[in-house]
Amino acid sequence: MSKTIMTVDDSASIRQMVGFTLKKEGYSVVEAVDGKDALSKLKGPIHMVITDLNMPNMDGIELIRNIRAQAAYKFIPIIMLTTESQAGKKQEGKTAGATGWIVKPFKPEQLIAVVQKVLR
Amino acid sequence: MARYEASTPAIGNAEFFRKSRDILIEMERKLSGVVSSSEKDFLALGEGLNAFHGQSLHLADLAKNLADLTSGETMLSSLGRLSEELERMTGICDLRRSEESIAELGKVNAIIDNLEGIIVEFGRIVKKLSMLGISTRIESARLGSKGRGFSTLADDVEKLANNIVNYSGLIVQNAGALKGYVDSASKRTMGIIDTQKSCSINIFEHLKSNIDSLASMTERSAALSKGVTVKTNVISENISQAVLSMQSHDIVRQQVEHVEQAVHDMRAILEENREGIMDSGELSGQAAETVGWVGDVLQLQCSQLEHSKDRFVEAVESLLGNLRGVAESILAISGEIRELMGQEAGQEQTALAGVERGIKAVNGSLREFSREGEELGKLMAAVAETIAAMSSFVAEIEEVGSEIELIAINASIKAAHTGEEGAALGVLASAIQGLSVEARKQTDEVSGILNEISSSSEVLQRNAAGYYDNTQVEEILGSLDAIVSAVSDVDRESQERFARLREQSDRLGRSIQELSERVDFHTKVAKKLEEARESLDRSRGWAKQLVPLEKDHxxxxxxxxxxxxxxxxxxxxxxxxxxxxxxxxxTGKSNESDVELFDDFSSKGGDPDDLGDNVDLF
Structure with missing residues (x-):
């Protein structure tokens, strides 16, 4: 059975690119437009989350904290995909429970390499 | 960035405030949604990109299937079998056997001519025997009762002479028939040589070259497939670059949203400091600080807008460039197939049709060849029978020779019994004996000649047997039919697949080209961003006039x-x-890695740098 990855981004074009990239490699994709939307869709088998940092309603850091608070998703990989590259923000993400950090723009093969690495 | 520094007309504090506030209000309104409004265009491009990628992968699959078909087991085995059958046919059409037969037939002809000369010699012996018979009869009459036994002797001699006449006549008659057979065999063998030559021409000129064409088609198809795979990799790389460009939309959108926010903040701060700015003569203190700050923020926003505009245009242009690259690669595939199929179409016939025609022609030649060989075989059998009959006549003549010898001995004995009076008969007996030796010599010669003919006959019969080995010919023809049928199936299938691949490449290439030609939203976005930048830059120029750098502490x-x-x-x-x-x-030096994986992931899989500069696993 293919693994399911949730992609959270307020940019439809980023969600589209991440979705295409993951689906081509056989992953199932659940899309969410912000942290709040993501939490409402966090049900059943979600094996990984790829989230933006800055989003309306609930940002990426808050989302990570909320995900880690749920026993079922306490240990799933969470990658932040963002335009931010500051050490402070990175540390904030790490403290909240992020598994890794990718700065946009990404190459499809790069995203796949990260996904394969954290999901194996 | 100081574009309006020199040209901006002098402005008062109040005018600066009013004009700048108006510009900021207008910009806040105008910038809102400039980039985000193009998101649907970007998404449509993304959809197209994804569909094109999927279709280009499908093309690669088609090309691979095509190469598997044309260079697959059926084709290779058929080409191998065709070459083997060609070898066998070449063996059948080998002229050496026919040329050997022609040489043997020439030899037999010469031998028969020689035989006729030797048979003439038998006539001389017969004449002598007849004379001796008459002389014996006269001598017997002269001796009266003493020579009575010699009269029987004379009868025997005459009878033997008749036998020789009969048998040598039969030999001459058979030699004539043999000559007729040899002539026919020569003509038929020459016919076979012609058939063999035409068969060889068909094999060499039609079959071999077309088999080579088929093999070459297989190679070209494999090369095409390889080329398509290479192009598909190029397409994947283009798509990867395009995905990179697609994300610029999000980055630029955020940049412009930040400019919007900065414009909003500037307006608010200007409003807050309205009085200080409006009422001052020369700006100082908080008012000067505010205007200086506004000037710097405006300069920065102008730079952000210019960068956003350039990045947006560059991203879309790069995307379009990648799309055009994909279209070119796909249309190149179509062109290569068209060229490949055109080469086939430009020929008088396809390689396979050539092979079929060649095989049909060879089939005809082989059947004709087999029929002529059969006829020749019958002729050779007749030759052998005639030679056997002639040999039996020679045996009869040899027998006559032996009888002559016995008669001569008998005559010598009788002459001795007769005494002096039989002396003449003794001479006759010696002459008869001499003739028997002569007859033996002649029969030996005839016998030798017939042995030579017999040897040639064996060679000719053996060669003829090779010609009319119908089993081998039918086996080859059956095998050729099966091969052509198999190759036809592959050829028909591959032609269909070539056509499908070309059609799909054409369609996909044209779709991508059409899409890339339709895209112009980036120029509209760029225009709006440039207009906004120019307005903000005007205000920046005024701010710098009011608070020059040297006074901006x-x-x-x-x-x-x-x-x-x-x-x-x-x-x-x-x-x-x-x-x-x-x-x-x-500078190419970044303090922060763009990719980072945290905790235990950072040590998984060795060097984290292999994920790229923009990835960190913690």
Whole structure:
């Protein structure tokens, strides 16, 4: 059975690119437009989350904290995909429970390499 | 960035305030949604890109299937079997056997001519025997009762002479028939040589070259498939680059949203300091600080807008470039197939049709050849029978020779019994004996000649048997039919697949070209961003007039604070470039890795750098 990855981004074009990239490699994709939307869709088998940092309603850091608070998703990989590259923000993400950090723009093969690495 | 520095007309504080506030209000309205409104265009492009990628992978699959078909087991085995059958046919059409037969037939002809000369010699012996018979009869009459036994002797001699006449006549008659057979065999063998030559021409001129064409088609198809795979990799690389460009939309959108926010903030701060600015003569204190700050923020926003515009245009142009690259690669595939199929179409016939025609022609030649061989075989059998009959006649003549010898001995004995009076008969007996020796010599010669003919006959019969080995011919023909049928199936299938691949490549290539030609939204977005930048730059020029750099003492501290407000790497680089610092992105040195994996992932799989500079696993 293919693994399911949730992609959270307020940019439809980023969600589209991440979705295409993951689906081509056989992953199932659940899309969410912000942290709040993501939490409402966090049900059943979600094996990984790829989230933006800055989003309306609930940002990426808050989302990570909320995900880690749920026993079922306490240990799933969470990658932040963002335009931010500051050490402070990175540390904030790490403290909240992020598994890794990718700065946009990404190459499809790069995203796949990260996904394969954290999901194996 | 000081584009309006020299040309901006002098402005008063109040006018600056009013005009700048109006510009900021207008810009806030205009910038809102400039980039985000193009998101649906970007999404449509993304959809197209994804569909094109899927279709290009499908093309690669088609090309691979095609190569598997044309260079697959059936084709290779058919080509191998065709070459083997060609070898066998070449063996059958070998002229050496026919040329040997022609040489043997010439030899037999010469031998028969020689035989006729020797048979003439038998006539001389017969004459002598007849004379001796008459002489014996006369001598017997002269001796009266003593020579009575010699009369019987004379009868025997005459009878033997008749036998020789009969048998040599039969030999001559058979030699004539044999000559007739040899002539026919020569003609038929020459016919076979012609058939063999035409068969060889068919094999060499039609079959071999077309088999080579088929093999070459197989190679070209494999090369095409390889080429398509290479092009598909290029397409994948183009798509990967396009995905990279697609994300610029999000980055630019954020940059422009930040400009919007900055414009909003500037307006609010201007409003807050309205009185100080409007009422001052020469700006100083808080009012000067505010105007100086507004000037710097405007300069930075102009740079951000210019960068956004350039990045947006560059991203879309790059995307279009990649799409055009994909279209070119796909249309190149179609062109190569067209060329490949055109080469086939430009020929008088396809390689396979050539092979079929060649095989049909060879089939005809082989059947004709087999029929002529059968006829020749019958002729050779008749030759052998005639030679056997002639040999039996020679045996009869040999028998006559032996009888002559016995008669001669008998005559000598009788002459001795007769005494003096039989002396003449003794002479006759010696002459008869001499003739028997002569007859034996002649029969030996005839016998030798017939042996030679018999040897030639064996060679001819053996060669003829090879010609009319119908089993082998039918076996080859059956095998050729089966091969052509198998190759036909592959050929028909591959032609269909070539056509499908070309049609799909054409369609996909044209779709991508059409899509890339339709895209122009980036120029509209760029125009709006440029207009906004120009308006903001006007206001920046006024601010710098009112608070020139040399009077702007807190600028350095302000710039630092402004820099720290930005968390996007791109925006920080723009800030650094706008105010004279060298951006990290341009130095190629980044303090922060763009990719990071945290905790235990950072040690998984060795060097984390292999994920790229923009990835960190913690």
């Amino acid at each position: 807190n600028r350095s501290e302000r710039l630092k604070k402004l820099y720290e407000r930005y968390t996007m790497e791109t925006e920080r680089d723009v800030h650094a470039a706008a105010f004279g610092a060298v951006p990290k992105a341009l």
